Amino acid sequence: xxxxxxxxxxxxxxxxxxxxxxxxxxxxxxxxxxxxxxxxxxxxxxxxxxxxxxxxxxxxxxxxxxxxxxxxxxxxxxxxxxxxxxxxxxxxxxxxxxxxxxxxxxxxxxxxxxxxxxxxxxxxxxxxxxxxxxxxxxxxxxxxxxxxxxxxxxxxxxxxxxxxx
Amino acid sequence: xxxxxxxxxxxxxxxxxxxxxxxxxxxxxxxxxxxxxxxxxxxxxxxxxxxxxxxxxxxxxxxxxxxxxxxxxxxxxxxxxxxxxxxxxxxxxxxxxxxxxxxxxxxxxxxxxxxxxxxxxxxxxxxxxxxxxxxxxxxxxxxxxxxxxxxxxxxxxxxxxxxxxxxxxxxxxxxxxxxxxxxxxxxxxxxxxxxxxxxxxxxxxxxxxxxxxxxxxxxxxxxxxxxx
Numbered sequence: 448x449x450x451x452x453x454x455x456x457x458x459x460x461x462x463x464x465x466x467x468x469x470x471x472x473x474x475x476x477x478x479x480x481x482x483x484x485x486x487x488x489x490x491x492x493x494x495x496x497x498x499x500x501x502x503x504x505x506x507x508x509x510x511x512x513x514x515x516x517x518x519x520x521x522x523x524x525x526x527x528x529x530x531x532x533x534x535x536x537x538x539x540x541x542x543x544x545x546x547x548x549x550x551x552x553x554x555x556x557x558x559x560x561x562x563x564x565x566x567x568x569x570x571x572x573x574x575x576x577x578x579x580x581x582x583x584x585x586x587x588x589x590x591x592x593x594x595x596x597x598x599x600x601x602x603x604x605x606x607x608x609x610x611x612x
Numbered sequence: 613x614x615x616x617x618x619x620x621x622x623x624x625x626x627x628x629x630x631x632x633x634x635x636x637x638x639x640x641x642x643x644x645x646x647x648x649x650x651x652x653x654x655x656x657x658x659x660x661x662x663x664x665x666x667x668x669x670x671x672x673x674x675x676x677x678x679x680x681x682x683x684x685x686x687x688x689x690x691x692x693x694x695x696x697x698x699x700x701x702x703x704x705x706x707x708x709x710x711x712x713x714x715x716x717x718x719x720x721x722x723x724x725x726x727x728x729x730x731x732x733x734x735x736x737x738x739x740x741x742x743x744x745x746x747x748x749x750x751x752x753x754x755x756x757x758x759x760x761x762x763x764x765x766x767x768x769x770x771x772x773x774x775x776x777x778x779x780x781x782x783x784x785x786x787x788x789x790x791x792x793x794x795x796x797x798x799x800x801x802x803x804x805x806x807x808x809x810x811x812x813x814x815x816x817x818x819x820x821x822x823x824x825x826x827x828x829x830x831x832x833x834x835x836x837x838x839x840x
Contacts, residue, residue, distance in 0.1 A: 482661075484668050486749070486767045493677055494794075503675040508659075511670050515658035519650055529635070532646025559793070 460605025466594040471525035478517030491573020527608040534598035545588040548572045552581035678803040716817045723819040743783035747790045747801040756833040766801040792822025
């Protein structure tokens with residue numbers, strides 16, 4: 448597979464800049480929402496049924512710390528400080544949570560009137576935006592995952608520092 | 613635009629001939645070092661912020677999702693073990709099959725009957741042995757709640773319980789609700805009322821249909837922070 452066109456595109460720095468802006472502001476928004484009221488996120492973590500509820504400090508600490516990781520990663524991605532390290536973390540978070548959102552959606556199919564298929568399911572995935580349709584959320588997460596990966600793997604010399612440079 | 617990267621940053625994964633500064637993300641080792649630094653900083657900031665915030669703080673040690681210890685209810689026991697409002701002679705007609713978690717549930721019909729009794733009693737005497745408790749957040753409570761319901765947000769119950777304890781202890785039927793559906797805060801609050809706050813277990817009931825079912829049945833709700 449010829450990746451030369453991709454390299455040329457990457458060298459312009461424009462995809463990196465776009466990826467940084469989109470991923471950075473998205474994580475900033477979702478992280479700030481959760482920090483404002485961490486309880487819905489705590490409930491969502493429980494709803495995923497992958498974390499032990501006891502001892503309770505594990506799930507409680509994650510509900511407190513994960514939103515701050517999102518915000519600090521967002522700040523790093525937007526500022527260019529520790530850019531690739533932050534992108535590594537956002538990629539990891541998206542790679543972990545996206546299958547969990549899918550599992551949550553699949554588990555809710557058929558549980559309520561109207562939840563006939565995955566794309567009919569509306570649920571709170573703990574993403575900071577309340578109850579939302581699962582399919583668009585999965586598509587958004589997949590897009591963010593690709594953009595995070597682009598930031599992580601980009602070799603562009605342009606737009607690696609502050610957004611102005 | 614200026615490029616702040618050093619000349620050897622064309623390939624972020626290649627190490628430069630001189631040793632890179634600590635946690636420079638130009639090498640895989642630096643990448644991990646930077647990620648660990650972000651995790652450490654986030655953890656410290658998060659825990660510090662959580663410890664000083666006045667509202668919406670999470671108590672790291674608290675079990676927010678408790679379950680009551682199982683207890684056995686002898687079959688055919690007297691009225692004291694029946695849900696409030698259940699007076700029929702054939703319990704199979706009215707008492708739903710409950711999960712075996714020791715938490716008593718009531719149906720919409722029972723909740724409606726209890727509400728009507730509570731309103732009648734309140735009008736006549738200014739108090740009632742039936743007490744509805746809203747386990748949802750203050751925003752949702754102020755949006756709409758069952759008239760007369762106490763606000764006792766499950767996740768802030770430790771801070772709220774002292775002021776509400778006298779009324780909770782006086783009621784014979786404490787009926788806890790949240791939104792219904794997949795909301796289980798009412799169940800967790802019911803468990804806490806019994807195990808943490810000493811409200812007699814036999815007095816606590818959960819209306820699982822919650823406010824959604826209540827509204828669907830055209831029952832009255834009020835908005836604002838006032839109970840009535």
